Amino acid sequence: MLGRHREREEETMEEKMQRIISWLKEIDKSEHIPEFEVDARTIDILHKIVECSEDVDRDISLLIKDVEERTTECEAETTRLQNILTEILGLNPSDVSGKANSYLEVLVECAMALETKDTSISSLFCAMADTSVALCETELKNQELEAELNKMGKILPAVLMLEQQLKEDLKKAEEQLERDKAKTDRQSRNLKFLKDKMEDFKVRISAAEEKLAELGLEQSLMHVSLVLLSQKLADTNKEIEALEKDVSAFLDLPPNPSMVQVRIEEVKQQLNTVEAELTKEISRMVVDMVEPRRSLQ
Known part of the structure; x- marks a missing residue:
């Protein structure tokens, strides 16, 4: 993969342009190619899109191939089981009763739900054991969470009361702050008034002293x-x-x-x-x- 990326980085502008045209023709399925602005930036962007598209196509091809191989294996396993039922046990799948088919469908659904590789008893028992362990762990976690929830439920009223008390204290503090602010403003105005009066008295006393001196x-x-x-x-x-x-x-x-x-x-x-x-x-x-x-x- 790294070598392929390096090879792509070493491609010239003409090679990139050729790959882009081929990709556009493959997508459009016709000789008509959409017009686009040919410059270095546009070519680089389209080239990256081409690379991503090729990588996605390659991954899809590998996934399809894997699914086909697994399908072939399942068909072979089905044929083998049918041969066992027909040749060894003498059972024909068409002769199986509806009740037996329903049991088999339930068995298959159980295997699919338990995500086992087959419907053998060992696989089912192992899957059930794992499921039981997971269930016990889940129940234990639920019990722990419930205990923690109960503990928090006991603490919650006290926390709510404390929150309410803090709100009341905050409200009282704000009210006291407003009163102190009003008192400070009043004292400031009184102080300013007294200072003005004092300055006025000083001026009047000085004028009276000057007049008396005259x-x-x-x-x-x-x-x-x-x-x-x-x-x-x-x-x-x-x-x-x-x-x-x-x-x-x-x-x-x-x-x-x-x-x-x-x-x-x-x-x-x-x-x-x-x-x-x-x-x-x-x-x-x-x-x-x-x-x-x-x-x-």
Whole structure:
């Protein structure tokens, strides 16, 4: 086969063309050949078709020959069996009863169903044994499949419940995601609103501070200065509380009039100093706040 393919590959374009024409004449059974475009590609395609057709014809010829040989063998075997029935057993096929013919037909059908080479008892028993083994194997496989099916049937409700639970959880998660998204959008809008307001307040505060500066308001009365003064006042109050704790600690000492009197005087002086500074600072702030108002009036 390989040598034949190599020989075909070595064929020239003219030889291929000659084979194609001969094949077309054989198919058409006439001298008329269908027109086709003559080029290298068309010739190669037609040449491959010719090769496939010849291979198929060859295979068919071999198959027909094999069938004919088997037919001849069957006819010879039939003649031999008829001779045995006629000469040895003295039975004429035409004398066989209808019931016997039906039995023979059943026997033949059984042999064909079991795919035996003949209708002998050994062949039938062997085929029946093989069929029984195949049947047992099939039943065993069916039992295994049934057991597996029952096992899957027991697991299936749990799987379906789990699937339903997963669907519900997924639905809840999607709903929660929608709520979180809406909440995030609302917070984002609020944040944007607050940022815009903050920028607006900054602009308005800056404009007010500039206007107050033009009117002669001191920087000490601005918001930042007032916050610093408030912190300073809170620190001063803490110092006063610390001093009062120190004074209360001296109250528990044994009586020593001279030392106690000296310490009390020192504490009073510190308190008076702090109060004087605080009063002075508050007075200054009040004066600074009143003067711009008068100028505005």
